[in-house]
Structures are given as C-alpha cells and as structure tokens.
Amino acid sequence: MALTGIQILKMLPKKNCGECDIPTCLAFAMKVAAGQAEIEACPYVSDEAKATIGEASAPPIRTIKIGAGDAQFTAGGETCQFRHEKRFENQTGLAVLIATDEDAASIDGKIKRANDFEYERVGVMMRNNLVAIKDKGGASLADMAKKVMEGAPKQAIILMSDNVESLKAGAEACGDNKPLLYGATGENAEAFVDLARQPVVQSV
Ligand code: SF4
Incomplete structure (x- = not known):
C-alpha cells in the first residue's frame, strides 16, 4: 500500500x-x-x-517490454489510472487485430496499416505499436507470427489463444521478438504459468 x-x-x-x-x-x-x-x-x-x-511505492503492475529492437514496446509500470492524477510513464499502445482465419487480402491490408498508421496528438507522434494475432483456426499462430514479423518488423506482437500449445509454438516462432501472451482462464491458468516461466515467453 x-x-x-x-x-x-x-x-x-x-x-x-x-x-x-x-x-x-x-x-x-x-x-x-x-x-x-x-x-x-x-x-x-x-x-x-x-x-x-x-x-x-512500486507500481502495482510491473513494467513489461514486449518485442525487441525497433519492435520493442514498453507497458505497465504505471502508478495512476488517469492522466490528470499525475502522468503516464509509457505511451498508450495502439494495435491492430488480425485473426488467423482472415483471407490474405485482409491480412496484408492490416499489416500495411500497422506500418503506415501515424498521427500527431498534442505534439506527440502516435503510431501503431503492436499487432495482436487471434487464434481462430485457419493459419497457425506460429505461421501468422512469422508473416507479421516479416511484413511489419517494427511491430511488437500479442498472441491470443486459450490453447497453450498454440501459444508456445507462436512464441517460439517469434524468437527474440518475445510476444505478450493473452488468454489465461481459470481452466488453463496453471499451464499458462508453466509456459510463462519458459525463456521463449516475455509475459502472460
Ligand atoms: S531527505 Fe534530503 S534534506 Fe533530508 S536528509 Fe536526506 S538529503 Fe538531506
């Protein structure tokens, strides 16, 4: 406290x-x-x-770094919920969402928008920081992660699934560009924790 x-x-x-x-x-x-x-x-x-x-005085949510190099995005580490209370330590992240069952034209369009999107807000240049990949069948998370890293090398990656094996394969495909993993539930929480302890994973 x-x-x-x-x-x-x-x-x-x-x-x-x-x-x-x-x-x-x-x-x-x-x-x-x-x-x-x-x-x-x-x-x-x-x-x-x-x-x-x-x-x-430590932040209630620890600072996490998603991705690496030009793609690295920092989140967490905040001690307040609203900007008027103090200030945000990290820039708000913008992300596009790609589902693994989308057609190729839709995926290519979203990757392009992730690369191109930027606007100025009160003197600060905002750009797209992350691509979230949602496991919906069709392509595997691992294949989609490789495609996104190739097409949008400056984007950090979020992998979304309740299937721990799919997430593990996706995280391994990301290599050093460690993704944020999303999708822990009451049923899979223990398997998520085991996965989070492995070196391929940044955070869950
Ligand atoms: S808090 Fe500042 S003023 Fe007080 S003893 Fe430490 S250095 Fe000196």
Whole structure:
C-alpha cells in the first residue's frame, strides 16, 4: 500500500541538508509520496527504509517490454489510472487485430496499416505499436507470427489463444521478438504459468 508523506518522513534522517536537491526532508518526503522523487536521492536514508519505501511505492503492475529492437514496446509500470492524477510513464499502445482465419487480402491490408498508421496528438507522434494475432483456426499462430514479423518488423506482437500449445509454438516462432501472451482462464491458468516461466515467453 502507498505510504503518505508523513509516514515517509518518519523514516528519513531529518537532517534538512538539501543534498537531495530539495531543501527539507518534509518536502522531499511529500515528493517521494507523490512519485515525483526517488528515495535513492537521499544519501543518508537507511537500506531498511529504502526497501520499505521502495516496495510501497512500486507500481502495482510491473513494467513489461514486449518485442525487441525497433519492435520493442514498453507497458505497465504505471502508478495512476488517469492522466490528470499525475502522468503516464509509457505511451498508450495502439494495435491492430488480425485473426488467423482472415483471407490474405485482409491480412496484408492490416499489416500495411500497422506500418503506415501515424498521427500527431498534442505534439506527440502516435503510431501503431503492436499487432495482436487471434487464434481462430485457419493459419497457425506460429505461421501468422512469422508473416507479421516479416511484413511489419517494427511491430511488437500479442498472441491470443486459450490453447497453450498454440501459444508456445507462436512464441517460439517469434524468437527474440518475445510476444505478450493473452488468454489465461481459470481452466488453463496453471499451464499458462508453466509456459510463462519458459525463456521463449516475455509475459502472460
Ligand atoms: S538529503 Fe536526506 S536528509 Fe538531506 S534534506 Fe534530503 S531527505 Fe533530508
């Protein structure tokens, strides 16, 4: 659970020395509580306090990196749900969805749009970041993943299926471009966890 500024202040050495670039320990504690300063900026805080404060202020969802190189997309690591509360650490991801049973013209069109799509929003260039591939029969996830990586090498990949074997084959086809896997249910959760522990997988 997040700590308040006063709770953090109690764990600080209270030297008011300003070495953290903030004039007082109270002001520093308030900034740490608001996520605007890192506890490491105080050279005098104990390791025990660092661990306690660091754990309490860690994002509820860890940062995950999907894909690799030019295709890498970073998500998670956020401590607020709405932008007006603070700020988002990572850019919102845009994705196109391709089902494995779509015809070739539709798939080629979506791959082209994934490559070409971009627009400027309040000074920030947004582009398509991800291609989600949904297992619906027809082509295998693995074959579709290879096709997408070849046609859209700057896109990270999401593989969607409740079939763990299909996901595993798809993840292996992605190689270093580790995909996000989607589709865990109450029935397949244990198999998903086993798959998530394998090195071919980024996250589930
Ligand atoms: S460096 Fe540490 S002790 Fe000094 S003012 Fe900042 S929080 Fe307080």
